[in-house]
Amino acid sequence: MTDCLVENARIVTDAGLRHGSIAIEDGTIAAIGPELSVSGADADRVLRADGMVALPGAVDVHTHMHDPSLFPDDIDFASQTESAVAGGVTTVIELPTQTPVTTPAAVREKRDECAKLAHIDFGLVAGNVQETGTDVAGLLEAGVPDFKTFTAEPYRADDGVIVDLMRDVGAAGGSVRVHCESQAILDRARARLEGTDPTLYPESRPLEAELEAISRVGWFAEYADCPLHVVHISSGSAATVADRFTSRANVPVTLETCPQYLAFSADDVEARGPFLKVNPSLKSAEEVERLWQALRDGTIDLVATDHFPTHRADRVRGWEDIWEPYAGVPGVETMLEFLVSEGVHEGRISWARLLELVCARPARESGVYPRKGSLAVGTDADIVLLRNDPWNVSADELTFNGGWTPFEGRTWSWRVDTVIADGAVAARDHDVSAEPGDGSFLARGPCATGE
């Protein structure tokens, strides 16, 4: 018996949109194609998708959702995975924030806490590594193959520590993710600025800080034979620098960018102020255009969000003093609608490219492909239906409980209609029916290598 039949969708494939239906049994895809032997009469539930686009649930490989020592009580893995599934993200890879996750015991503790709260399946990243001697083998055994470290404060590691980490992780079959900004440049740029106005913020984190650090860690990775994942690339020029290593190194280099760097430039900070306080900072409008080009031509490998949830009341303090609030924006719920509306609908990327950027490549990079990030017989039935239906973006229209979005006031042409996670309807029109505990921990093996 078929549990659910998604009928007459436009399914996103490598070759573009194809008409078809999808039959779901026991949480996995039982059949998919233009003509199924299964009919609506054989299914417990039929979802008519006429005119809607079906995509695998998105895989967001960069979120900060759970850290009781940092976030207020109502911002935790329950409320934030609820926001994720509302927006069509059905898998998240969660990174450490303030609380270190650098031992197998810490992984097990975070895994068990998050599993009780998770609306969707999730994996964990270890970090933030600031000292040599991390138990890399133990962490891989605990299902965590990637390791986060920083070249900048507040979690900065010395260059030697980063090289040591890369040696150990590369030998063990893992991957290192680095936040790339040069602390030397950041310190000097900040020291030259006086005042508290939000428009100072982009100047405090110049383009060259990112270019220098990416170049440095690129050579570290090549020297240490370690797969490198450059997180949140904020400019087209930085993508070009990172790409030097993808073409010459004998180890894979993954390039990630985030919606905020595609949607906004430093010119937008005057109007949106602290709602665009992000690290790395926003760059020039020319750099944003170059970043779209890098997204289109394959230089950028994947889009993730760097989702960082805070309350509106905390963030507005930045109008008075931009140095006050934490940097970072909530983004997990809006990533897909942004990329479809401002990317695919505006002709900047194709549907096939979208599939690669937010489903297939992030799933491969995380070691969960094809179970996640693809629609094929036998894979997890994680499906998003999108409808072409213009709407005005507002925090009121979202499930996110912080009360704000950097995209407030944009008009988007596409909206997430229905989300299916592990075979069950999990959200409709941003209204979530999945429950905490529905998701489970994805123990991941050694990282997939590149393609």
Ligand SMILES: [Zn+2]
């Ligand atoms: Zn981050």
